[in-house]
Amino acid sequence: MSTADRLIESTRELLWERGYTGTSPKAIQQRAGAGQGSMYHHFAGKPDLALAAISRTVEEMRAAAETQFSAPGTAVERITAYLRREREVLKGCPVGRLTQDPDVMADPTLRAPVEESFAWLCDRLAGILAEGRESGELDAALDARATAATVVAVVQGGYVLARAVDSVAPFDQAITGVLSLLSAHASTARG
Amino acid sequence: MSTADRLIESTRELLWERGYTGTSPKAIQQRAGAGQGSMYHHFAGKPDLALAAISRTVEEMRAAAETQFSAPGTAVERITAYLRREREVLKGCPVGRLTQDPDVMADPTLRAPVEESFAWLCDRLAGILAEGRESGELDAALDARATAATVVAVVQGGYVLARAVDSVAPFDQAITGVLSLLSAHASTARG
């Protein structure tokens, strides 16, 4: 891995663990095993490095989600696969975390990937839910966009709950809860 | 308002806006219109002041929630009132935000109020849902604890989505979505 890559990876880790404000160039350099001059040779500064890190993170997140979404199966099966996917729950969401960083949200360049990421995720889930509704799998009265927002919110909020009580239990419960509610909606249509 | 109170209120605002790491004693003093010496006369330092601010915030949050929870009405009505309550959505949750602050979560004293806050909220909602199940309002198969976690997660995640796209729309959609799913569950029991 090149020095530039190591710097990006270190930044990704630190943004995840400590956020933008809590991440110093010095900490990035130490974790990457790179010197001061090396970092400023490859990147213009902290915001530039953060942009590279954030871009890489959102790409990975999207690819990971798309794996579940494009798998074979019904809408509920694919959403279940997405929700039950293995996650580092106690570390939280590396993208959602950025929404709490005022310096990230205040910079349009840093903010854009975060914004696009969640917009894409909601749209994609709404599309899958709409498919399920068209095919008769889900109740015709189901609001695809609202339900999609609920699903994404449950994941993001599940992370918050898990971190609050330092246990994955509430995350798993929140997922179980929304899947039960959604499945009930599906069986109504079937019955 | 006393100087100590102004310092606490300023700290509450700044913790909400910028988090613990992003909040400096100097910024607190300036917002409170207090001097350096004044702050260190009333409080031992930043962690001490943060504890006072966090304690006050979680008390307010709990009181606000309890207002909706203890109002007359069915379980779903009270939960709807809670979820539809007016919120400063784009500012996010002042308590949930703290879960993203590693320095807060690493300090047991600062962490405890956050942890208790979410534990209480989940328990309280689970109790209300269990009541609704006992009374026949809700499906007997409904898992009260899981559903409670889902409800809390939707609120917390709704904040994340709203901040991500800088719009209250996804927050409102997420609430609408979970209430639709829950209401469908209720009508199953009634039908």
Place this chain on the structure above:
DNA sequence: GTCTATACCTGGATAGAC
């Protein structure tokens, strides 16, 4: 490309005068 030196600002806190 990477290193060291340097610079300036802020964070967080203490000391002692008033």
Place this chain on the structure above:
DNA sequence: GTCTATCCAGGTATAGAC
């Protein structure tokens, strides 16, 4: 109780040698 002076570490970046 509040003020000012002072302190040291760290954040963030530039300059220039190698």
